[in-house]
Every structure is written in C-alpha cells, then in structure tokens.
Amino acid sequence: MTEFELIAKLTKKLPANQTVVVGAGDDCAVLDFGLRDKLILFKTDSVVEGIHFEKDAAPEKVGRKALARCLSDMAAMAGTPTAAVVTIGLPGNFKFESIEKIYEGMGVLAKKHGVAIVGGETTTNPGGIFISVALLGTVNRGRLILRSTAKAGDAVFVTGELGGSSTGKHFDFEPRLAEASWLADNFQVHAMIDLSDGLAGDLRHILKASSVGAELLKSAIPVNRAAKELARKNPSSRTPHRAALEDGEDFELLFTLAPGESVKLLDAWRKQFPSLKLSCIGKIIAGEGIIVRDKTGPQKLNAHGYVHFA
Amino acid sequence: MTEFELIAKLTKKLPANQTVVVGAGDDCAVLDFGLRDKLILFKTDSVVEGIHFEKDAAPEKVGRKALARCLSDMAAMAGTPTAAVVTIGLPGNFKFESIEKIYEGMGVLAKKHGVAIVGGETTTNPGGIFISVALLGTVNRGRLILRSTAKAGDAVFVTGELGGSSTGKHFDFEPRLAEASWLADNFQVHAMIDLSDGLAGDLRHILKASSVGAELLKSAIPVNRAAKELARKNPSSRTPHRAALEDGEDFELLFTLAPGESVKLLDAWRKQFPSLKLSCIGKIIAGEGIIVRDKTGPQKLNAHGYVHFA
Numbered sequence: 098m099t100e101f102e103l104i105a106k107l108t109k110k111l112p113a114n115q116t117v118v119v120g121a122g123d124d125c126a127v128l129d130f131g132l133r134d135k136l137i138l139f140k141t142d143s144v145v146e147g148i149h150f151e152k153d154a155a156p157e158k159v160g161r162k163a164l165a166r167c168l169s170d171m172a173a174m175a176g177t178p179t180a181a182v183v184t185i186g187l188p189g190n191f192k193f194e195s196i197e198k199i200y201e202g203m204g205v206l207a208k209k210h211g212v213a214i215v216g217g218e219t220t221t222n223p224g225g226i227f228i229s230v231a232l233l234g235t236v237n238r239g240r241l242i243l244r245s246t247a248k249a250g251d252a253v254f255v256t257g258e259l260g261g262s263s264t265g266k267h268f269d270f271e272p273r274l275a276e277a278s279w280l281a282d283n284f285q286v287h288a289m290i291d292l293s294d295g296l297a298g299d300l301r302h303i304l305k306a307s308s309v310g311a312e313l314l315k316s317a318i319p320v321n322r323a324a325k326e327l328a329r330k331n332p333s334s335r336t337p338h339r340a341a342l343e344d345g346e347d348f349e350l351l352f353t354l355a356p357g358e359s360v361k362l363l364d365a366w367r368k369q370f371p372s373l374k375l376s377c378i379g380k381i382i383a384g385e386g387i388i389v390r391d392k393t394g395p396q397k398l399n400a401h402g403y404v405h406f407a
Numbered sequence: 408m409t410e411f412e413l414i415a416k417l418t419k420k421l422p423a424n425q426t427v428v429v430g431a432g433d434d435c436a437v438l439d440f441g442l443r444d445k446l447i448l449f450k451t452d453s454v455v456e457g458i459h460f461e462k463d464a465a466p467e468k469v470g471r472k473a474l475a476r477c478l479s480d481m482a483a484m485a486g487t488p489t490a491a492v493v494t495i496g497l498p499g500n501f502k503f504e505s506i507e508k509i510y511e512g513m514g515v516l517a518k519k520h521g522v523a524i525v526g527g528e529t530t531t532n533p534g535g536i537f538i539s540v541a542l543l544g545t546v547n548r549g550r551l552i553l554r555s556t557a558k559a560g561d562a563v564f565v566t567g568e569l570g571g572s573s574t575g576k577h578f579d580f581e582p583r584l585a586e587a588s589w590l591a592d593n594f595q596v597h598a599m600i601d602l603s604d605g606l607a608g609d610l611r612h613i614l615k616a617s618s619v620g621a622e623l624l625k626s627a628i629p630v631n632r633a634a635k636e637l638a639r640k641n642p643s644s645r646t647p648h649r650a651a652l653e654d655g656e657d658f659e660l661l662f663t664l665a666p667g668e669s670v671k672l673l674d675a676w677r678k679q680f681p682s683l684k685l686s687c688i689g690k691i692i693a694g695e696g697i698i699v700r701d702k703t704g705p706q707k708l709n710a711h712g713y714v715h716f717a
Contacts, residue, residue, distance in 0.1 A: 103503060103506070103529065104527060104529065106507075107506065107507065107510050107527060108527060110510070110514065111510070111514065111523070111524040111525070111527070112514050112517045112518045112522065112523055112524055113523045113525075114489070114490075114521050114522070114523045116489055116490060116523065117490065117523045117525055119525075120523065120524075120525045120526075121524070121525055121526045121527050125526075126490065126492065126525030126526050128489070128490055128523075128525065128543070130440070130442060130445075130447070130489070130545070131442060132440060132441060132442060135440075137440070137543075139490060139492055139525060139526065139541075139543060140492065140526060141492040141493070141494050141526055141528050141539070141541055142494070142528055143494045143496065143528060143530050143539070145496060145530055145531060145532055147531075147533055148530060148531050179424070179426055179438070179440070180424075180426060180427065180436065180438055180449060182436065182449055182450065182451035182541055183451070184451050184452070184453045184494075184539040186453065186455060186537055193413060196413070196417065197416075197417065200417050200420070200421070204420065204421065204422050207422045208422045211424050212422065212424070213421070213422055213423045213424045213426065213427045213430065213438075214421040214422055214430075214431070215421070215423075215427055215429075215430045215431055215436030215438065215449060216430075216431045216435075216436050216449065216450060216451055217414060217417055217418060217421070217431050218451050218452055218453060218539075219413065219414065220453050220455055220458060221455060221457075221458050222455055222532070222534055222537055223457055223534040223535065224532055224533040224534015224535060225533065225534060227496055227532055227537050229451070229453070229494040229528075229539035229541075231449075231451055231492055231539075231541030233438070233447075233449060233543065235440070
C-alpha cells in the first residue's frame with residue numbers, strides 16, 4: 098500500500114461535522130465558521146531529520162522550510178495565511194541556541210507573509226528533530242480553488258522551473274502566495290496544487306480528483322538549471338526532463354485554466370511577475386493518466402512517474 | 408533553563424498580527440477572525456513514544472490520548488472544539504493496522520465531542536511514534552477564561568481526584584469540556600487551566616500569569632485511589648498527598664472563582680454533575696507562591712513542587 102492509498106483508506110472513515118466544506122485530501126481543509134465573506138483553511142505539515150533534511154542542516158533553514166511547506170499548501174488554495182502553531186520534537190542533547198535558530202528562520206518567513214506564530218510546543222523526540230506546523234488562514238468564498246475541478250479542455254500551467262531542488266531550492270523556495278491570490282482574483286483557475294511530490298505525481302493528484310487526463314508537451318516543461326547541472330555532472334543519471342517530471346519539493350504552482358484565457362494570462366503575468374517564469378505545458382483531456390508528447394510522438398507516463406518507453 | 412523558561416524566552420520574539428488576542432502562553436491561542444459572537448481558539452499538542460506512552464501501549468489508546476490532551480486544553484478556555492488536523496510520525500517497520508487503530512481511538516473521542524478530523528499527515532520518524540494534533544475551536548466572546556485573571560480573594564477549585572494517573576488515567580481521562588462550558592455560562596470563573604503538569608505546577612502557572620499567590624488546605628486536596636494504592640504498595644515512596652500535588656496528566660480543571668459564589672457553585676454542581684467530585688481546595692492571596700496549610704501550620708511549596716519542610 099502506498100502512502101496515498103493508505104491516506105485514502107484512512108480519511109474515508111474520519112469523523113466530520115457541519116463546518117466541513119472540504120476534509121482531508123486537498124492541499125488544505127476548508128471549514129465554514131459562518132464568516133460572511135470567507136472560509137477558513139486549515140493545514141498541517143511536518144519536516145523530519147533524515148527524511149526532509151540532513152543532520153547537519155542549518156537550523157534556521159529547517160525552521161523556515163517547516164513553515165514554508167504549509168504556506169505553499171495555502172497558496173495552492175489561493176488562501177491568505179493568518180496564524181500558525183508549532184510542535185518541535187528534539188533529541189536530548191539539543192542546544193537551546195539551535196531551537197532559537199529554528200524559530201528565527203520560521204519567524205523571518207512568517208513576518209514576510211503576515212503570519213502570527215501563536216503557540217510553540219517543545220517535546221523530546223529521541224530519534225532526531227521533528228517539526229510539525231499547523232497553519233490557519235482564510236480564502237474568499239467566491240475564489241476557493243480545489244484539486245477536483247479541472248475540466249477537459251483546460252490549459253495546464255506551471256510557475257518557475259522544475260527539478261533538482263535537493264541541491265538547495267527545497268530550503269529556499271518562495272511560497273507562491275501572492276501569485277496564487279492574483280490568479281484567483283483575475284482568471285478562471287479551475288484546479289490548483291503545489292508541487293511537493295514532483296510534477297508527474299502532483300498532476301496525477303489533480304487528474305484523479307477531477308476524473309480527467311492530461312497531455313503534456315515535453316519541450317514546454319521548464320527545467321531548472323540545478324537539474325541540468327546534475328545531469329551534466331553525471332551523464333549516466335536521469336535526463337533533466339525526467340528530473341523536472343519526477344523530483345519532489347519544487348513548491349511551484351501547478352494549475353489548470355479555462356480554455357481561451359491562456360494568451361491573456363501569459364501577457365498579464367509578464368507585467369505582474371516579471372522575474373518568475375510561467376509556462377503552459379499542456380492541456381487537460383478526457384480519460385485518465387498523463388501522456389507526454391515529444392518529437393517521436395505521444396508516450397504514456399506510468400504509475401511511478403517514469404516515462405514508459407516500451 | 409527549564410522548559411517553561413525556554414518557551415517564555417522564545418515566545419517573546421514570535422511574530423504577531425492584528426488577529427491575535429492571546430498568543431503563546433495560555434492553554435490555547437485566541438484569535439479574532441471577525442466572527443460576531445465568537446473568538447477562535449487554536450492549540451497544538453503532541454505525544455511521543457517513550458515520553459508520553461511506552462512502546463507496548465495499545466495504539467487506539469495512544470490516538471485517543473493525542474486528541475484528548477488538546478481537548479483538555481480547549482476545556483481550560485471554556486471553548487468548543489470544532490476540527491483537528493493530525494501529523495503521525497512512524498518508524499519504518501510500523502504496521503498499517505496500528506495506524507488504523509490510532510485513528511480509531513482518536514475517532515471515537517472526536518465523534519463524542521463533535522470534532523471533525525480534517526487532515527492527516529503521515530511521515531517517517533525513525534525514533535518511534537510521534538503524534539502531533541492541532542485543534543481549532545471557538546469560544547463565546549463574553550466568556551473567555553484565561554490563566555492571567557485570578558484575583559486575591561478568589562476560591563480555588565479542582566474537579567475530580569488527583570495523582571497516580573500513570574497507572575491508567577493518563578490514557579482514559581475525560582476532557583472536561585461540558586463542565587467548563589457550564590462553569591463559564593453560570594459562574595464568575597476568573598482563571599482556569601487544565602492539570603497536565605500536576606496541581607502544584609499548574610497552579611503556579613495561574614499564579615505567575617496573574618501575579619498572585621495561593622493558600623491551599625492540605626486535607627481538602629482530593630486524592631485519587633490510584634495514588635493511595637501506589638503509596639500503600641510502596642510505603643517508602645511519596646505520600647498520596649504529595650502525589651496529588653506533583654503528579655502530572657490528571658487533566659482535571661483547576662479554576663478560581665469570584666468570592667461569595669462557592670456555596671452556590673457546590674450546590675449547583677452536585678445536581679449538574681453528580682458523578683464528578685468538585686473540591687474547594689483553598690484561596691488566592693496577595694503575594695506569590697503556594698502555601699499549604701495542615702494541622703502543623705502553613706508550609707511553603709518550593710519551586711520544584713515539593714513541600715519544603717525546613
């Protein structure tokens with residue numbers, strides 16, 4: 098059973114109540130507390146030593162990443178973050194200065210996005226550093242964007258450049274909150290997700306939730322310089338395009354746009370966010386799964402995110 | 408530096424914003440999202456293998472405890488819980504059935520209190536099970552009860568019986584949500600906290616936050632049968648009264664009541680909650696620290712929670 102099948106099985110049985118608009122399974126849960134114009138967004142995410150960062154990572158980078166992951170999830174719902182609570186599990190020999198640095202890294206990013214940190218629980222975790230952040234925010238009732246509302250005919254867009262984030266971007270990425278808000282305010286974005294599991298994996302989340310397929314144009318997929326350099330240094334490894342499809346933790350926005358809005362969006366984007374690339378990489382189609390088209394023709398991506406060349 | 412000094416130092420520097428009514432340092436954070444009658448409560452808490460439960464503990468009890476601790480914190484603010492998100496860190500060899508049981512134990516308690524579980528993050532934690540729960544709820548604007556508002560002259564009350572919770576109650580305790588709501592609706596409760604660090608430790612949190620002291624009557628402190636049995640089996644160990652003062656994880660309510668309301672409360676309580684003991688154990692006084700009075704006279708409790716007999 099994969100992580101996603103496990104979560105799917107468990108979340109079917111979770112208790113709900115009348116406040117729940119969207120429960121587990123999207124980037125954030127959506128709750129209706131009776132606010133006139135807004136719904137509440139609620140999300141938790143964690144970073145663990147040895148899984149999401151190495152033992153020798155700078156603690157301020159680890160703290161920043163723990164919050165940034167949640168902010169990226171809130172961006173994927175076109176939400177505005179408000180307040181976070183933090184649980185930090187620490188091995189017994191941990192130094193106070195390092196805890197302070199974790200909070201410092203988190204605090205700089207929180208201030209940048211107007212997020213209050215309103216609770217900090219510290220406990221012992223014998224196995225290493227474990228940070229869990231829960232984030233609360235809001236979204237205007239009219240502009241909530243889910244994973245499940247992509248439609249055949251939509252164009253597929255991605256921000257930034259993908260792949261190779263393990264060389265540094267997984268610590269330094271910028272949650273795309275301003276970009277997502279602007280998109281939701283000005284365009285008919287049908288579905289959106291942030292890229293944490295890799296382009297192929299996260300696109301598949303949208304496709305499954307929306308019961309559609311996608312066709313991507315290989316040459317249109319934006320490849321990060323880090324992925325190109327990794328391939329150059331080690332020619333026997335994956336191609337940069339495969340890295341762009343498969344690598345996790347890009348934390349860019351992947352979204353689908355109503356047909357006919359693509360040219361208008363690309364024009365407006367260049368003026369609004371001149372330093373961030375936006376790429377139209379394909380379209381949503383009826384059916385299921387991902388087809389990647391290159392000069393040799395269409396090829397199907399298999400379930401593990403790899404291009405199946407058979 | 409103790410855990411509390413550490414948290415105090417860190418929380419002074421945390422970023423805030425205009426939604427924050429009460430930040431880190433009380434049982435829950437309090438946020439104003441612009442709801443007409445209500446404020447939002449936000450809390451995170453965690454349970455860790457080897458710290459809050461042993462390796463062989465039943466997973467459904469561990470799941471229940473993880474949520475129950477947060478519910479108890481919400482009770483301490485006279486709040487109503489609404490929705491929770493859960494992060495579970497698991498060692499690599501963990502069985503799916505056990506994850507299901509963690510959620511089952513949590514789910515039964517969640518349903519009982521009308522709480523939706525709206526997000527479940529599962530990750531690897533090489534050192535053992537680590538569960539972090541974040542809980543969202545509301546409280547009526549007019550009846551928010553903090554730790555910092557005890558006044559000299561208040562009576563000090565505690566629900567239930569204290570001590571010896573490590574023999575089982577730390578898993579099976581009932582969060583006092585209904586009791587706290589009823590108290591806030593019907594009486595002038597000035598300050599409240601739930602007992603997680605032990606009567607002496609948690610009373611000290613109220614006293615420090617409110618800049619007051621307390622005088623307790625030793626014979627009035629309600630002692631749990633578990634604490635009495637532990638002392639009987641091992642006569643060289645602490646007395647049952649010391650266990651009641653010092654043992655953690657009772658998860659009862661400790662609160663201070665406006666002068667003159669005590670008799671009325673005790674009468675009404677017996678009718679409303681006939682199966683749960685309520686004890687008046689002393690009073691709030693000017694000054695600082697805790698004095699315990701027994702037949703030999705008043706004695707001061709020292710900083711570590713022990714009666715100082717010198």
